[in-house]
Amino acid sequence: MSRVAVALALGLVVVAPLAAQAQEGFRVEVDEADLAQLGEPEGRALTGEELTERAHAVASLMRCPSCQGLSVADSHTPASAAMRAKVERLLALGYSQEQVLSYFEASFGEFIRLAPRAEGFNLFVWIAPVAILLAGFALVVWRIRSARRARLAAADLEAFRERVRAEVER
Amino acid sequence: MASSLGQAFVLLGLLASAVGAPVGYYAGARGSERALDLARKLALAFALSMLLATLIMEWALVTHDFSVSYVAHVGSLATPLHITIVSLWSSLEGSILFWGLILGVFTTLLTLLQKGHTEYLGYTLGTVLSVAVFFCFLIAGPANPFAPTPAPIPVDGPGPNPLLQNHVLMIIHPPMLYMGYVGMTVPFAMAVAALLRGSLTPAWLRPLRNWLLVPTGFLSLGIMLGGWWSYEVLGWGGYWAWDPVENASFLPWLTAVAAVHSAIVLERRGTLKAWTLILVMVSFLLTILGTFLTRSGVVNSVHSFTQSPIGPMFLSFLALCLVAVVLLLALRIDQLVSEPGDDAVVGRESAFLLNNLLLVALMFTVLVGTLFPIIAEAVRGVKVSVGEPYFNRMAIPISLGLLLLLGIGPALPWGRTDSRAVRRALLRPLPAGAAGAVLCWLLGGHDGSVLLTSFLAGYALWVTFDQGSRPARRRLGRGEGAAGAAGGALRRAPRLVGAYVVHLGVIVTFVAIAISSVFQSSAEATLAPGQEMEIGDYRLRFEEVGLEQQPHLEAEKARSRSSTTARTRARSSRRSTSTARSVSRSRRRRCGRRPHDLYLTLMNVAANGTIGLRAIRTPGVVWIWIGVLVMVAGTVLCLVPPGGGASAARGGGRRGVNARVLWIGALIVVPLVVFLGLSFGHDPHLIDSPLIDKPAPPFALRSLDGEEVSLAQMGGQPVVLNFWATWCQPCVAEHPVLQEYARRYAGKVHFVGVIYQDESSNIRSFVERRGGWGPSLVDPGSQVAIRYGVYGAPETFFIDRDGVVRKKVTGPMGPGILDAYLSEVL
Numbered sequence: 001m002s003r004v005a006v007a008l009a010l011g012l013v014v015v016a017p018l019a020a021q022a023q024e025g026f027r028v029e030v031d032e033a034d035l036a037q038l039g040e041p042e043g044r045a046l047t048g049e050e051l052t053e054r055a056h057a058v059a060s061l062m063r064c065p066s067c068q069g070l071s072v073a074d075s076h077t078p079a080s081a082a083m084r085a086k087v088e089r090l091l092a093l094g095y096s097q098e099q100v101l102s103y104f105e106a107s108f109g110e111f112i113r114l115a116p117r118a119e120g121f122n123l124f125v126w127i128a129p130v131a132i133l134l135a136g137f138a139l140v141v142w143r144i145r146s147a148r149r150a151r152l153a154a155a156d157l158e159a160f161r162e163r164v165r166a167e168v169e170r
Numbered sequence: 171m172a173s174s175l176g177q178a179f180v181l182l183g184l185l186a187s188a189v190g191a192p193v194g195y196y197a198g199a200r201g202s203e204r205a206l207d208l209a210r211k212l213a214l215a216f217a218l219s220m221l222l223a224t225l226i227m228e229w230a231l232v233t234h235d236f237s238v239s240y241v242a243h244v245g246s247l248a249t250p251l252h253i254t255i256v257s258l259w260s261s262l263e264g265s266i267l268f269w270g271l272i273l274g275v276f277t278t279l280l281t282l283l284q285k286g287h288t289e290y291l292g293y294t295l296g297t298v299l300s301v302a303v304f305f306c307f308l309i310a311g312p313a314n315p316f317a318p319t320p321a322p323i324p325v326d327g328p329g330p331n332p333l334l335q336n337h338v339l340m341i342i343h344p345p346m347l348y349m350g351y352v353g354m355t356v357p358f359a360m361a362v363a364a365l366l367r368g369s370l371t372p373a374w375l376r377p378l379r380n381w382l383l384v385p386t387g388f389l390s391l392g393i394m395l396g397g398w399w400s401y402e403v404l405g406w407g408g409y410w411a412w413d414p415v416e417n418a419s420f421l422p423w424l425t426a427v428a429a430v431h432s433a434i435v436l437e438r439r440g441t442l443k444a445w446t447l448i449l450v451m452v453s454f455l456l457t458i459l460g461t462f463l464t465r466s467g468v469v470n471s472v473h474s475f476t477q478s479p480i481g482p483m484f485l486s487f488l489a490l491c492l493v494a495v496v497l498l499l500a501l502r503i504d505q506l507v508s509e510p511g512d513d514a515v516v517g518r519e520s521a522f523l524l525n526n527l528l529l530v531a532l533m534f535t536v537l538v539g540t541l542f543p544i545i546a547e548a549v550r551g552v553k554v555s556v557g558e559p560y561f562n563r564m565a566i567p568i569s570l571g572l573l574l575l576l577g578i579g580p581a582l583p584w585g586r587t588d589s590r591a592v593r594r595a596l597l598r599p600l601p602a603g604a605a606g607a608v609l610c611w612l613l614g615g616h617d618g619s620v621l622l623t624s625f626l627a628g629y630a631l632w633v634t635f636d637q638g639s640r641p642a643r644r645r646l647g648r649g650e651g652a653a654g655a656a657g658g659a660l661r662r663a664p665r666l667v668g669a670y671v672v673h674l675g676v677i678v679t680f681v682a683i684a685i686s687s688v689f690q691s692s693a694e695a696t697l698a699p700g701q702e703m704e705i706g707d708y709r710l711r712f713e714e715v716g717l718e719q720q721p722h723l724e725a726e727k728a729r730s731r732s733s734t735t736a737r738t739r740a741r742s743s744r745r746s747t748s749t750a751r752s753v754s755r756s757r758r759r760r761c762g763r764r765p766h767d768l769y770l771t772l773m774n775v776a777a778n779g780t781i782g783l784r785a786i787r788t789p790g791v792v793w794i795w796i797g798v799l800v801m802v803a804g805t806v807l808c809l810v811p812p813g814g815g816a817s818a819a820r821g822g823g824r825r826g827v828n829a830r831v832l833w834i835g836a837l838i839v840v841p842l843v844v845f846l847g848l849s850f851g852h853d854p855h856l857i858d859s860p861l862i863d864k865p866a867p868p869f870a871l872r873s874l875d876g877e878e879v880s881l882a883q884m885g886g887q888p889v890v891l892n893f894w895a896t897w898c899q900p901c902v903a904e905h906p907v908l909q910e911y912a913r914r915y916a917g918k919v920h921f922v923g924v925i926y927q928d929e930s931s932n933i934r935s936f937v938e939r940r941g942g943w944g945p946s947l948v949d950p951g952s953q954v955a956i957r958y959g960v961y962g963a964p965e966t967f968f969i970d971r972d973g974v975v976r977k978k979v980t981g982p983m984g985p986g987i988l989d990a991y992l993s994e995v996l
Contacts, residue, residue: 029953033868063555065961066927069413071558074406076694076771076784078927079960082952107867107959109860114557116542121550125542129535129564136527144520 030089038103041094055088058097062087062104063114071114172230173238176223176316183219183270184306186212187299194296198289198366206288209295213281216302217274224271227264227315231257237323240264240315246329253330256341260330262465262480263315265344270305272345272352277302280356280381290374293363294356301355304487312479339399347392347419351457353385354422357429358454361447365498368505370436370443379433380809382450386426387805393419394798407692407769407786409794412561417540418460421533426453428529435522438584443506444499445526451495456533458488468544468849481850489843496835500828517592521579528575532568536561541845548848553857570622573680576673577603577630580637602632615688623684627677634677638670660807668807675800682793692786698779705785708768712781767791857961859978866891866969867957871924873945874934879922881973888995889920889969893955895928896936898963900982905940911988912943919992924949926963970995 046054056073062083064075072080072087083104090100104112116122190212197205227240231254236242244257244264259265277298284291309315360378364370396416397409410416429449432442466481539556546554581595606628607621615621641663645655660667695703697712704710769786861867866889870880881889892908894901912921921944925933933946949955958967961980968977968991977991 033957061559063557065959069411069557070406074408074411076406079952079955083956085951086953086956104956104959106860107957108961109553109857109959111553111555111857112959114555115559115563116546116554116556121546122554124545125538125556125560126564128538129531132534133527133531133568136531137524140520140523140527143523 030093037106038095038099042099043094043096045094046091051088051092054091055084058087058091058100059084061101061114063112065108172226172235173316173318176226179219179223179226180306180310180316183216183223184303184310186215186219187302187306190216191296191299191303194292194299197292198296198363201289206292209292210281213277213295213299216299217278220270220274224267227258227267228255236327237319239317239319242319242324242327244330245327247326249329257330259344263313266308266313267315269348269352270309272348273302273305273355276353276356284377287374290360290363290367293366294359297359297362298355308480308483312483337399337403339395339402343392343395343399346388346395350385350389350392351461353388354454354457357382357450361450362498364447365502368502370447370506372437375433375437379430382426382429383805383808386423386430387802389419389423390798391802393423394795398795401791407788409791412558414540415464417536418463421460421537422453422456424529424533425449425456428526429453431522431525435519439519444503455488455491458484458491462488485846492839496832496839499835500831503828503831504826518579518582518584521575521582525575525579528568528571532565535564535568544849545845548845570626573626573630576676577626577633581633599629599632603629617688620684620688623680627681630677634670634673638667641666664810665808668804671804671807672801675797675804678800679794679797682790682797685790686788686794689789690787692784694784696780696782703783703785706787710785712783859959861959861975862978864975866973866975869954871947871949871954873947874930877945879945879947884920886971887918887920888971889922891922891924891967891969893924893926893960893963893965895926895963896932897928901964904964904982907983907985907988909941909943915992922947924954926955926960927952968995
């Protein structure tokens with residue numbers, strides 16, 4: 001099955017550059033070196049509107065190399081245009097989002113990902129805000145509860161005093 | 171002359187504030203009227219010195235006195251007068267002086283407007299003047315704009331940053347942010363005064379809240395103008411990129427807004443005293459942190475400021491303030507007792523608590539995300555990015571929670587309520603929410619998040635109008651006319667009406683952000699004159715390319731005409747490059763009636779007369795600016811003084827040091843300062859290549875002469891692979907060095923150049939003029955640059971004879987680096 005996918009992918013390599021060329025003005029190649037690095041496609045080959053949408057979504061997860069803080073999807077430098085085209089080619093060949101991102105990470109480094117991969121030390125940036133939110137929420141709930149309890153206790157005490165007063169008077 | 175006079179006034183300001191600060195504290199501690207009077211005079215003296223120093227700088231700028239170093243740095247004879255005037259804040263030294271001026275203005279306003287409260291005012295002036303000491307010290311020393319220019323004195327200067335000349339928003343946006351940043355000093359000082367006295371009375375809370383509202387309003391305006399500027403000038407069709415510098419301005423805004431809300435609870439119930447003061451002080455500390463991030467160059471940012479020596483100064487100041495605040499809290503927190511009485515936390519109060527929680531959690535998220543690259547570099551030694559996808563994923567749910575609270579909070583009754591009343595209050599606005607969602611669906615918004623946003627917005631809108639119009643409706647019920655009732659409500663309850671006007675602005679902004687991000691569309695096309703492209707319901711027709719010359723600004727301009735079905739609109743888009751500096755930005759220019767939601771970027775002009783045009787349609791984007799303006803208008807309304815008497819002073823809780831505060835404070839302060847300190851010396855622009863010690867990615871490209879060059883044919887010789895372009899100044903600078911080394915190592919090392927984002931014709935004529943040093947390979951579609959992970963030009967890879975990448979150099983190389991790295995691959 002996966003062999004078929006690779007064969008299909010290789011077949012597409014021949015056909016697809018023509019489309020890419022018409023669009024971006026140059027050939028987007030996926031050669032043996034790329035294929036060796038990418039491994040076997042883990043997703044399903046995308047086409048049409050779905051492909052455009054996914055390509056935009058994946059490109060917006062990547063930092064434009066030669067701009068400041070912009071994503072590949074938002075930037076219009078030639079390098080970003082080329083990277084967009086490559087993302088689209090790889091998705092069309094059935095590579096998953098993670099495979100595409102890893103492919104670029106292999107040459108650009110972790111810096112290329114605009115959202116840090118959620119593993120190892122990077123988990124801190126994902127978990128810390130949630131932890132603070134939950135801890136704060138617990139604090140708020142505790143505060144509301146304890147205030148209510150204090151009020152009820154005060155009411156109880158008042159009722160008790162009232163009873164004692166009544167007993168004494170009798 | 172101007173140089174020494176300016177320095178004299180700065181030193182005078184330093185003297186006045188350095189003497190005034192202890193005098194103010196003395197007045198606060200001893201309750202001495204005479205000392206307070208002296209502190210007031212010294213505060214005014216500080217403000218006056220700042221004003222005079224700024225005027226001298228302006229005079230030097232306008233008269234082109236290049237003997238003043240700042241003028242030599244940003245001035246130019248060709249710059250128009252209005253740009254020359256505003257170039258005061260176009261560069262670091264000038265903007266610090268401007269900062270001092272604004273602090274002077276706020277100090278003056280505080281001294282003259284704040285009547286009474288003498289028991290707090292001494293401490294307040296002392297604290298404001300302590301902050302002033304720091305800024306005067308910066309202006310006098312490390313960031314001295316008045317330093318004399320070393321001889322020979324130039325006859326003309328380079329002119330200010332071209333970005334400043336590009337757009338009027340760049341002129342007005344920084345002052346607004348500065349007003350917000352600097353203005354935080356006043357509420358901070360008032361909070362410190364409350365802590366020093368160990369009591370916070372309602373009478374002091376009211377001015378504190380007003381002084382907090384002023385900078386918060388300026389911050390709203392500054393942030394909005396920054397987004398607008400981004401949208402108009404930076405050329406990517408967006409307004410907010412979660413850039414570190416943008417985040418830095420957002421952080422204090424969030425805590426200030428939280429403080430404004432907790433102050434309402436404090437006013438009503440007498441609780442949350444320490445918490446409100448903490449929020450106020452944190453807002454100030456965050457403005458200092460923000461300035462540090464902006465000015466120290468430790469983070470990657472669009473708003474690229476150069477590395478400057480004041481980074482460590484700001485860090486030290488931040489550390490000092492943090493320690494002082496923590497100590498002060500530990501000493502005094504137990505003295506701030508809640509007012510006795512009904513402290514039941516129910517109804518609207520719990521909504522306020524949740525509001526504070528969400529705002530602080532959002533602040534924390536943005537802070538962690540902004541600082542994480544610094545932390546990760548210190549801990550792991552790896553550069554990571556934290557960008558838009560992270561912030562959107564984390565911040566949008568929290569923001570939606572805030573929008574939800576914006577609806578249910580004001581709907582809840584104050585104080586004790588039975589659950590039936592709560593349920594009734596919460597159910598009533600539901601139809602409005604449903605109507606919002608249905609409307610959104612009908613307009614084509616089928617996305618889950620935008621539907622939720624419109625539901626929450628509809629709900630909140632109903633509650634806002636219902637609550638905000640309550641005073642007016644009460645008057646109507648008493649038989650007043652409509653106009654009279656509205657006017658009377660505004661006069662008697664400006665704060666309440668103002669607060670709901672702010673809420674209205676927030677709702678509008680929320681909806682506009684949701685719509686503009688969900689419905690944004692873009693199109694790119696290569697157009698010959700007369701050709702058309704379509705985006706949404708716009709049709710764009712490209713007519714001609716013209717060249718526009720301005721003093722200091724040379725621009726290529728492409729005119730295009732667009733027509734919708736009924737009307738014809740003309741608009742143009744142009745790309746400008748400054749002749750004096752290498753910064754270039756695309757921007758569009760208004761021409762006739764231009765639809766606000768259409769953004770055009772001229773990407774290139776080809777030799778054959780065709781242009782590459784990118785059109786981005788962002789519907790509803792103008793409503794973001796309008797929403798924020800409504801928020802600012804509401805803030806102003808909140809500042810109108812309402813009638814009402816002061817209640818009795820209270821104070822005196824337990825004395826002593828609160829160890830818990832010390833521990834928590836140390837847990838926050840120490841890591842923050844350590845990580846920020848570790849960030850020095852790391853250039854955020856230098857990224858390690860993961861290709862080091864890995865096989866070099868293969869390539870086979872054609873050189874300009876048509877000869878095919880591939881890595882495989884290098885035949886066991888080391889390769890120096892250099893990515894370069896003619897538009898890149900450092901590449902041009904290292905060109906002769908490479909020529910020299912290519913000659914010296916001929917036959918031993920292959921020197922190969924790859925053209926990075928440049929036209930072949932440019933390279934060809936450059937090589938004809940200056941000579942080459944090896945084959946220049948054409949890289950169609952930057953395929954090889956992508957494979958080598960090139961971030962910019964020049965970048966050079968050293969590949970050994972086994973085809974393994976050994977070294978990578980970012981930026982231009984000198985002989986030293988080349989010698990060292992060549993010996994590694996040989």
